[in-house]
Amino acid sequence: MNYRNLDRLFNPKNIAMIGASATPVKWGFIVLLNILKEGFKGPVYPVNPKLKTILGVTCYPSLEAIPEPVDLVIITTPAPTVSALIDECGRKGVASLVVITSGFSETGPDGTRMEQEIVAKARGYGIHLVGPNTMGIFSAKSNLHALMPPVVPLHGGLSMFSQSGNVGVQMLYWGNNKGIGFNKFVSSGNEGDLKGEDYLSYFAEDKDTKVILAYLEGLDPDSKLYQVARKVCRKKPVLIFKGGRTKTGGKAAASHSGAMAVSSRVLRAAFRQAGIIELENSQGLIDCAKAFSxxxxxxxxxxxxxxxxxxWGVITADSCEENGLIVPKLSDTIIERMNKILPPYWSHGNPVDMAAVITSEPYLQCM
Structure with a gap:
């Protein structure tokens, strides 16, 4: 299995925020505020050469001025500045990098060249890079809420990667509404370096992750997602909602996250062979996640x-057969036991129609 250890990304000992700002409408302020107010369990180092403090926290003029090694760096500065900042991260020995900044491959050829440059540099330094064009990450274990929106997910056993930050964050909000919690979340953005299969293989080995969710808009031609999923699905449920299924949606996906369209028919067949459960819409994804949780x-x-x-028995039987499930004939032994519980006019088959019996005791006895 393709495995990249992302412990220092999701559970860093400390965080540096390059582009930290005192202006409330800027992402360098909003993301920093979310990290601080939700109680991240380690030191946080804002980086801005023009400021002494932000939100009561000492501000540093550069990454190199921080007095200790740094596990995770978050960047919110404009796209043309990112390449030089990665050199700084390399000299500092940074382990992981989250590039919130947009303006890369999702914008066209010039942005693609910039993205290829920063990815090549990050890999040369051995840095794991999330994004660019990401809405951030969440980890329950370290109280890490490095997200653009102020969502505070419930803690639980779901972990998710999403090529759309907005769709992924909506899942976090819906999880709160439905009483189901998340362990880890990453808005994977353009997936210049870390890709869906990297998060998938990491979540597979993560003991705190019980169910894996994903929102995909496209896959690179050299993607290893299928090969990784075939192994992961033997261990844990993998639920995927695929956007960009139509020609129009595929074009929108390319301009949104730089995703490459893949034939929906081919992808659906690959998902089924790998053991992935594909959902038709976002509501189905969160409902299915709740069921597996x-x-x-x-x-x-x-x-x-x-x-x-x-x-409802007829409808359920149809749905089961259409999805490859078997609704077997009841054995004589089971029918005899049901005869003692239900009225004479029950269905005597599967589905078991209780014939309008409304009290709870027969229902529980049948189960």
């Missing part, structure tokens, strides 16, 4: 359907 993973594909109304 709250229930044990089934050991097989045989389904017994118990319903108080026949129509």
């Amino acid at each position: 709250a229930s044990p993973i089934p050991k097989g594909n045989r389904v017994a359907i118990l319903t108080r109304g026949g129509g």
Whole structure:
């Protein structure tokens, strides 16, 4: 399995913020505020040569002026400045880098060249780079809320990577509404360096991650996502919502995150072969995540359907068969046991139609 250890990205000992600002409408202020107010468990070093303090925290004129090694650097300065800043990070021995800044491959050829340059530099220094064009990361273990929006996710067993920051952050908000928590989240942005398969393989080995979610808009021709997913899906559920499925959506994805369109038919077949569960919409993704979080993973594909109304049994049976599940015939032993619980006019088959029995005791006995 392609594995890159991202512990110092998601659980850094400290953080430096290059482009930290005292102006409330700038991302260098907003992201820093989110990190501080949610109680990150290590030192935070704002970097801005024009300021002494920001939000009551000592500000440093440069990365090199920080008095200790730095695990994670977050950059919010304009795109043309990023290349030189990566050289600074390399000299400092920085482990991981989150580039919030946009204006790279999602904008066209010139932006693509800049992105290729910063990625080559980061890899040369051995730095893991998130983005560029990312909305940030979250980690429950270290109380790391390095995000552009002020969302505070519940803590739980879901981990997610998303090629759209807005879609991913919406999942965090919906998780709060539905009472399900996240362990880690990353807005992967343009995926210049770290790609979906890197996050997927890392989440697979992360003991605190129980279910893996993803929002994808496209894949590079050399993507190893399929090969990685075939191994990961044997360990944990992998749920994916794919955007850019149509010609129009694919064009929008290219200008949004620089994603390369892939045939939906081909991708859907690959997902199924790998064991990935593909959802048709964002609401389905969060609903399915809740189901896997709250229930044990089934050991097989045989389904017994118990319903108080026949129509819902028919609908569920259709859905099961359409998705490759088997609705088996009930054994004589089970039917005899049901006869002792249900009225004579129950369905005597699978689905088990309880024939409008509304009390809870027969329902629990049938289960």
